[in-house]
Each structure stands twice: as structure tokens, then as C-alpha cells.
Amino acid sequence: MPGFTTQRRLAASELKVGESRVWINPDPEVAGELSDAITREDIRSQIQSGNVKAKPKKGNSRGRIRARAAKLAYGHCKGPGHRRGAKGARSPRKEQWMTKIRAMRKKLRELREVGQIDRHAYRLLYRKSKGGEYRSLAHLNSFIKAKGLARGE
Numbered sequence: 108m109p110g111f112t113t114q115r116r117l118a119a120s121e122l123k124v125g126e127s128r129v130w131i132n133p134d135p136e137v138a139g140e141l142s143d144a145i146t147r148e149d150i151r152s153q154i155q156s157g158n159v160k161a162k163p164k165k166g167n168s169r170g171r172i173r174a175r176a177a178k179l180a181y182g183h184c185k186g187p188g189h190r191r192g193a194k195g196a197r198s199p200r201k202e203q204w205m206t207k208i209r210a211m212r213k214k215l216r217e218l219r220e221v222g223q224i225d226r227h228a229y230r231l232l233y234r235k236s237k238g239g240e241y242r243s244l245a246h247l248n249s250f251i252k253a254k255g256l257a258r259g260e
Contacts, residue, residue, distance in 0.1 A: 114141055114159070117150045122161040132158040210244050211236045218257070228256045 111131050119126040131141060137158050144153050153159045178184050190197065212233070219229045232247070241247040251257050 111141060114144055114150060114153075117147055118154065118159045121147060121150055121154060122159075124161045128162045128164075130160045130162050207243065208236060211241065211247050214244060214247065218251075223257045224251070225258070232256070 115126050115129050115131065118129045118131070122129065141153060141158060144150050150159065175184060215224070215229055215232055215236070218224045219226065224232070232251070235241065235250075236247065241250060
């Protein structure tokens with residue numbers, strides 16, 4: 108079977124694909140017709156007759172990525188051998204702080220709105236939270252309970 112270099116180049120141009128995506132019919136009976144096709148018009152007629160086609164685009168399968176994502180959601184595949192970056196890079200201190208302070212401020216707002224703490228207690232607790240006095244939301248709650256700042260209880 109001849110190389111069909113010129114035909115492949117012209118077909119790629121006509122089909123608006125790369126040369127590697129041009130499919131040429133391997134049938135020896137058609138080979139004579141194809142080797143005579145040296146103009147763009149000849150190539151267009153071969154495309155019409157189905158002797159020259161564009162192969163479909165190839166894609167990358169996402170199956171393996173989905174399987175890994177499912178495992179990661181469970182907390183698997185996260186051991187020391189898979190970690191790149193220090194502890195502070197994987198979970199920056201600032202992000203930890205933002206998560207914690209937002210949770211505390213939300214809780215304080217809720218307590219103030221339902222009337223469990225008055226606005227003076229709210230301001231006091233808000234400032235102490237901002238100053239980093241409480242390790243967590245649970246710590247804040249235990250402080251409120253210990254100091255008897257909540258009215259509803």
C-alpha cells in the first residue's frame with residue numbers, strides 16, 4: 108500500500124484535523140483511486156465516498172481518578188508516602204484560624220440573637236475569641252458555662 112503522504116496532508120487540511128487523525132481505507136481495490144487523487148477536489152470526492160475519514164478524538168479516561176477520589180473521600184491514600192509539603196503547607200495555620208474564628212463568631216451571634224447572652228457578654232467573648240483565648244468552639248462553650256454567662260440555662 109502506498110504512503111499517501113500528499114493525500115493525507117490534503118485530507119487533513121480539508122477535514123480540519125491533524126494528519127495523524129486522517130483514516131484512509133486500507134482496501135487494495137480503493138488504493139488505485141486514492142493514489143490518483145492529487146487535487147483537493149479529488150480528495151473531497153474521496154471523503155464524500157467514505158474512503159477518507161477523520162478518526163475521533165482521543166481522550167483520557169477519568170476512571171482511575173474517580174476511584175482515587177472516592178478513596179481520598181474516605182481518608183485513604185493520605186499516608187506519609189503520599190504527602191508532599193509540610194504540615195503548614197497542606198493545612199495553613201491561617202486557614203485553621205479562619206475556620207475556627209468564623210465558627211466562634213457564628214456561635215456568638217446565634218447566642219446573642221436568641222437572647223442567651225447579652226450584648227456586653229457578646230462583646231467580651233468576641234474580643235477574647237479574637238485574642239486567641241479559646242482553643243476551639245467547645246472551649247468557648249465550656250467558658251460560657253463555667254462563668255455562667257448564658258441566661259437560658
